[in-house]
Amino acid sequence: MKFNENLAQLVNYEAGKPIELVVREFGIEPKDVIKLASNENPFGTSERVVNAIKDVAKNAFLYPDDSYFELKNSLASKFNIGAKNIIIGSGSDQVIEFCIHAKANEKNAVLMAGVTFAMYEIYTKHVGAKVYRTKAQEHDLTEFLEIYKANKDEIAIIFLCLPNNPLGGCLDADEVYKFLNEISKETLVVFDCAYNEFAEFKDKKKWIDPAKIVNEFKNAIYLGTFSKAYGLGGMRVGYGIADENIIAELGKIRSPFNITTLSLKAAIEALKDEEFVTKSLENNFKEMTRYEEFAREFDIEFIPSYTNFITFKFKEQNASEIVQKMLKKGIILRDLKSYGMNALRITIGQPWQNDRVLKELKEMLK
Structure with a gap:
């Protein structure tokens, strides 16, 4: 069957992996999975x-x-x-x-x-x-x-x-x-x-x-x-x-x-719940400083971020391998390999989520 010829030069957009996939592939309980790959609000919905x-x-x-x-x-x-x-x-x-x-x-x-x-x-x-x-x-x-x-x-x-x-x-x-x-x-x-x-x-x-x-x-x-x-x-x-x-x-x-x-x-x-939005923004930039400090400690290049995520660029370590290892621990991060980069992106989570992410990253990198 023939399709629009423009489709031949396209690849599917790679979305952040869902929690359900980690549960299925690695047998991890949903409550033990942290998803910080798709820049969703870590506080959920108002x-x-x-x-x-x-x-x-x-x-x-x-x-x-x-x-x-x-x-x-x-x-x-x-x-x-x-x-x-x-x-x-x-x-x-x-x-x-x-x-x-x-x-x-x-x-x-x-x-x-x-x-x-x-x-x-x-x-x-x-x-x-x-x-x-x-x-x-x-x-x-x-x-x-x-x-x-x-x-x-x-x-x-x-x-x-x-x-x-x-x-x-x-x-x-x-x-x-x-x-x-x-x-x-x-x-x-x-x-x-x-x-x-x-x-x-x-x-x-x-x-x-x-x-x-x-x-x-x-x-x-x-x-x-x-x-x-x-x-x-x-x-x-x-x-x-x-x-x-x-x-x-x-x-x-x-x-x-x-x-x-x-x-x-x-x-x-x-739109009526500005208090929820303010709480989300305040947590985001307070917690982001922890990732910036971590990057400096481990000599990781990062891009000063004005969003709810931070991008780590790696020199010697393989970002894709880090993302895969974190996935097996129930932590979903975003691999930026599809953008031609040896980098990963981390959505800024709640404090307890960031505690666990930074702990696991530290174990891998040291």
């Missing part, structure tokens, strides 16, 4: 959200309000924008897919950082567009601009992952806005800000303001998610914020009822 989901579960047979009126208006109030400036997606990665299908094709190209979220390239190849990457792993805007100017007529979309996943670094907002002024209004610039809450908490200079994007940059879109700081990874709710014209075009691609009745209620309630 109790307020859990109760709301239970209450609305009886309506699981009903489709959600496809206008997403309450959620859009809550986001509009939070960011001081209009509801018409918002599109809802099944995770922010669905909005990434909307952007690529709306703007890219086999006649043009997409520009991204040397190491960044893998789905940008995967979705780009779905439509047969060319991929340009910087030589720098992190976001070097000088190099971005050089590549863009040399291929201006070809590049339809630029992806900026701020903070960058899977590395953790982040640019200052002012330099990003300055960069935007150099870009043609015909080029769509996508700000993937899944970890923006973490970046702002650590350093307010990193905060990308959705209202500024809407009001000043008609060729840009801000992407946010409920999967990280809000602890709703399993609910799959993301959003895009942009000029009304961009949102209207993306809306032509969105299928009806693209998030669930339960997901919609969860997101609405999550």
Whole structure:
């Protein structure tokens, strides 16, 4: 059977291993497994959200309000924008897919950082567009601009992952806005800000303001998610914020009822529980210092992170072997081999989780 020829150049996205896999393969009890591979909130989901989901579960047979009126208006109030400036997606990665299908094709190209979220390239190849990457792993805007100017007529979309996943670094907002002024209004610039809450908490200079994007940059879109700081990874709710014209075009691609009745209620309630988010952010950066100190002690290169994870780059040790050994001990970390790196990524957990991870890592490395 023949399929779309663009699929021949694709490999499946490698998600973080689930707890169930470790239980099956190594016979470890679920309660003894620590998953710090997919940047989920280690505190789980707000109790307020859990109760709301239970209450609305009886309506699981009903489709959600496809206008997403309450959620859009809550986001509009939070960011001081209009509801018409918002599109809802099944995770922010669905909005990434909307952007690529709306703007890219086999006649043009997409520009991204040397190491960044893998789905940008995967979705780009779905439509047969060319991929340009910087030589720098992190976001070097000088190099971005050089590549863009040399291929201006070809590049339809630029992806900026701020903070960058899977590395953790982040640019200052002012330099990003300055960069935007150099870009043609015909080029769509996508700000993937899944970890923006973490970046702002650590350093307010990193905060990308959705209202500024809407009001000043008609060729840009801000992407946010409920999967990280809000602890709703399993609910799959993301959003895009942009000029009304961009949102209207993306809306032509969105299928009806693209998030669930339960997901919609969860997101609405999550926005109301800022105390839960603050607790998560405070724990994250307090605990992250422990990993930084550990890296210095064992001469491991790490990237200063503005996210809820930290990336360790290894010189002599094999990161893949470390990840596999940790897996057998019931600790799930993320191997970055698929990104061409001898590195691993660790989601920052609760203190007791980090105690165990650091203890096991220390035993291996010493």
